[in-house]
Amino acid sequence: MVSPIKSYKNTFLILFFALALICFVNISLGSVYIPLKQIFLSIINGDVEKDSWRSIVLSYRIPKAITAIIVGSGLSISGLLMQTLFRNPLAGPFVLGISSGASLGVAILILGASFFGATLSSYAFTNFGLAIAASLGAFLVLSAVMLAAIKVRNTMSILIIGLMFGSLTASVISILAYFSSASQLQQYMFWSFGSLGNLSWKEITVLLTTFLIGILLVVFIIKPLNSLLLGENYAKSMGVNVKKTRNLILIATSLLTGVITAFSGPIAFIGLAVPHLTKLLFNTSNHKILLPAVAISGAIIMLICDSIAQLPTSEFTLPINAITSLFGAPIIIWLLVRKRKIYY
Amino acid sequence: MKDQAKHIIKIDNLSIGYSSKKKTITIASNLNIQLQTGNMVCLLGKNGIGKSTLLRTLTKVQPTLKGEIFINNANLNSLSNNELAKTLSLVLTERLPDSSLTVFELVALGRQPFTNWIGYLTSEDLQIIYTAFEKTNTKHLMNSKCYELSDGQLQRVLIARALAQNTPIIVLDEPTAHLDIHHTINTFSLLKNLASEFNKTIIISTHETNLALQLADELWLMSPSKFISGKTDELIEKNALDLLFDSKLISFNKTLKQFTISNS
Numbered sequence: 128m129v130s131p132i133k134s135y136k137n138t139f140l141i142l143f144f145a146l147a148l149i150c151f152v153n154i155s156l157g158s159v160y161i162p163l164k165q166i167f168l169s170i171i172n173g174d175v176e177k178d179s180w181r182s183i184v185l186s187y188r189i190p191k192a193i194t195a196i197i198v199g200s201g202l203s204i205s206g207l208l209m210q211t212l213f214r215n216p217l218a219g220p221f222v223l224g225i226s227s228g229a230s231l232g233v234a235i236l237i238l239g240a241s242f243f244g245a246t247l248s249s250y251a252f253t254n255f256g257l258a259i260a261a262s263l264g265a266f267l268v269l270s271a272v273m274l275a276a277i278k279v280r281n282t283m284s285i286l287i288i289g290l291m292f293g294s295l296t297a298s299v300i301s302i303l304a305y306f307s308s309a310s311q312l313q314q315y316m317f318w319s320f321g322s323l324g325n326l327s328w329k330e331i332t333v334l335l336t337t338f339l340i341g342i343l344l345v346v347f348i349i350k351p352l353n354s355l356l357l358g359e360n361y362a363k364s365m366g367v368n369v370k371k372t373r374n375l376i377l378i379a380t381s382l383l384t385g386v387i388t389a390f391s392g393p394i395a396f397i398g399l400a401v402p403h404l405t406k407l408l409f410n411t412s413n414h415k416i417l418l419p420a421v422a423i424s425g426a427i428i429m430l431i432c433d434s435i436a437q438l439p440t441s442e443f444t445l446p447i448n449a450i451t452s453l454f455g456a457p458i459i460i461w462l463l464v465r466k467r468k469i470y471y
Numbered sequence: 472m473k474d475q476a477k478h479i480i481k482i483d484n485l486s487i488g489y490s491s492k493k494k495t496i497t498i499a500s501n502l503n504i505q506l507q508t509g510n511m512v513c514l515l516g517k518n519g520i521g522k523s524t525l526l527r528t529l530t531k532v533q534p535t536l537k538g539e540i541f542i543n544n545a546n547l548n549s550l551s552n553n554e555l556a557k558t559l560s561l562v563l564t565e566r567l568p569d570s571s572l573t574v575f576e577l578v579a580l581g582r583q584p585f586t587n588w589i590g591y592l593t594s595e596d597l598q599i600i601y602t603a604f605e606k607t608n609t610k611h612l613m614n615s616k617c618y619e620l621s622d623g624q625l626q627r628v629l630i631a632r633a634l635a636q637n638t639p640i641i642v643l644d645e646p647t648a649h650l651d652i653h654h655t656i657n658t659f660s661l662l663k664n665l666a667s668e669f670n671k672t673i674i675i676s677t678h679e680t681n682l683a684l685q686l687a688d689e690l691w692l693m694s695p696s697k698f699i700s701g702k703t704d705e706l707i708e709k710n711a712l713d714l715l716f717d718s719k720l721i722s723f724n725k726t727l728k729q730f731t732i733s734n735s
Contacts, residue, residue, distance in 0.1 A: 128597040131575050131614055214568045350590040354580055356570045360563055364530065365636065366556030366584040412570040415590070 135409060135416055142423045146196075146430075153195065153430045154188045158442045187324065190331055192430065194323045197331075197338050198391050199401070199429025200422035201383040204345060206398035207405075207421045211352055211414070212376050213286045220384040220398035222289040223377065224268040227296035229388045230319060232264020233257055237315045238303040254325055257318060262389040268292050269381050276377065282359065320446030321392035323433055334390055341383040345418060348375050352414040396451040397432075400459050401425045407462050428455070478541070479639060479672050480506040480529075485538035487521060487528045497536060498524050502698045506689065508639060511666040513683035514676040515715060516693030522676040525693070526644055529674070531555055542640070556584035560636035562629045562643040567617065574620070574628050575613045578603055581635030603634035606669070607661060623654035630661065640672045641665070647679055655679060659686050680715075681729045 155166050161180045168175050169184040205220030213222070221227070236257065272292055276285045304312060326334070351372040354362040359369050387394070405421045406412070429451075436450045486500035498521035506512060516522050527533045529540060531547055540547040542558055550558070560581065572580075581603070582596045592600070604610040607627045612620065620628060626646055633641045643662070647655040659679070663686050665671045677683055683690065690706050692699045694714040699706065706712060712723040712730075722733045 128594055128601060130579075130592055130597060132573070132579070347588065350583060350586070350588065353576075353590065354583055356568065356572055357577070357580065358563075358565060358568055360532065360565065361561065361580075363532070363552065364556060364559075364561040364563075365580065366551075366553035368552055406571070410571055412572045413576055 196426040199425035202398035203401035203425025207402040224292040226393040227293040228265035228268025229261035232260040236260040238307040321394040337386040344379040479508040481541040486536040510688040513687035560633035607631040
């Protein structure tokens with residue numbers, strides 16, 4: 128007796144192939160032209176013509192590609208988790224207030240420095256300083272949302288509480304922005320554009336470890352996630368501990384989204400759009416298939432966006448946040464118009 | 472003790488309702504039920520009388536206010552979620568959230584209390600799922616998406632899911648609320664069949680009073696004054712049904728075994 132649940136083996140093979148291809152394309156593109164053969168040689172530690180090429184590939188392009196993969200799949204998985212938990216297509220990884228918290232942390236660091244009359248050393252404004260401020264802010268707002276989440280029984284209320292915290296922090300940021308100088312504003316804006324580059328291998332190790340812990344948690348909730356598709360009452364009647372599952376989902380999402388936002392800024396759209404895109408492509412709600420599919424699709428789309436953002440052969444790099452929405456939104460709209468409805 | 476062993480469900484002096492820190496709202500009290508396996512029970516009562524509350528209490532969705540519930544001789548409170556899921560399955564009246572689950576995937580979810588951590592379906596699980604399809608006559612729908620089904624088909628598929636859970640007790644909350652008379656009768660006779668042939672205990676809350684009177688082995692009647700349970704024929708004999716709707720517009724006709732509009 129065979130199970131008629133499709134395994135999508137071929138689709139996954141194609142996706143993996145696409146991921147490998149786009150990964151290589153992404154590494155080969157950049158402001159400096161490096162011949163393909165030389166890139167390959169740098170990766171396998173062979174004889175490279177110029178030492179600068181090797182260091183560009185090894186300490187800039189490859190870390191950036193890895194970051195893109197982690198950011199893309201982490202945010203997409205978080206988005207899927209939130210959409211299933213809240214049974215709401217508008218839910219994304221940031222509904223728990225993580226992005227607004229991180230923004231608040233960074234806004235206080237950059238915009239608030241003069242506001243509070245403090246003089247911070249220039250160290251505070253480095254990558255790592257910003258990451259710490261973002262983490263602290265995200266952690267604070269997330270804790271507030273979580274505390275509220277423990278109090279409320281209704282899952283939908285958590286969604287609204289998350290959104291309210293978002294508005295709250297946005298208004299605090301507006302007030303800070305109102306009193307700050309143009310250069311400070313510009314610096315804050317640059318952070319909020321998001322960025323995948325400039326991560327050292329050490330930072331990537333932190334990112335990767337947290338990512339893997341988050342993924343491990345998610346693997347263990349695949350089964351209850353599927354029963355949640357029938358609603359909480361059915362899930363409970365099938366022996367699922369709904370409250371425990373809900374908490375695990377919230378923890379996994381916070382880990383994934385929190386660490387990603389801390390290192391790469393509030394990258395919008397991916398977490399909301401990729402789950403939709405994947406559901407349209409795979410036409411399934413089964414999380415055993417959706418989760419890996421969303422993870423790979425997220426990585427592919429992030430790599431494509433990053434490749435576009437660095438404007439091949441030019442010295443400019445466009446903000447990654449602009450690219451994700453600029454190219455993602457029309458695709459989603461086109462798919463929806465063509466297919467009419469997404470089922471969750 | 473010997474007497475107790477025969478009862479799949481035994482309810483002693485139960486009070487149901489809602490309690491919060493401030494106050495307790497009792498919806499019904501003094502409920503006593505002794506039910507044997509292989510029976511189809513219909514729970515009848517007016518809107519808002521507490522049928523859903525009783526079912527929610529019986530299925531451990533909400534706590535009891537007073538009294539005790541025994542399922543298969545085990546106290547309901549001592550059963551874990553998973554143990555309960557192996558004894559009692561549900562068909563709810565609420566709409567399913569939108570999803571692109573296939574019918575097979577939906578029915579297969581019924582195996583969750585028995586499958587491993589990732590939900591792998593063994594050949595035994597598959598066997599039970601296919602049997603559930605056969606019993607409900609829904610095998611041809613297996614590869615359809617749930618959103619493609621009509622209300623009547625969906626109801627049968629949801630019953631198939633409960634059957635896949637392979638529990639001795641199935642509880643259904645207004646399973647025919649959205650169905651026309653053809654599908655209503657169809658659903659009721661399917662359930663009756665499951666009770667008599669496969670020795671399932673089926674508990675249905677319903678407003679199909681006349682149909683329930685014809686098909687149910689036992690009735691649980693909820694009226695404002697009291698709760699009565701017993702065999703359908705005995706209850707008709709005892710004129711217990713007159714209590715159900717304390718209205719001058721409706722009366723129970725003993726010879727027809729039906730409720731009719733009073734011609735007064």
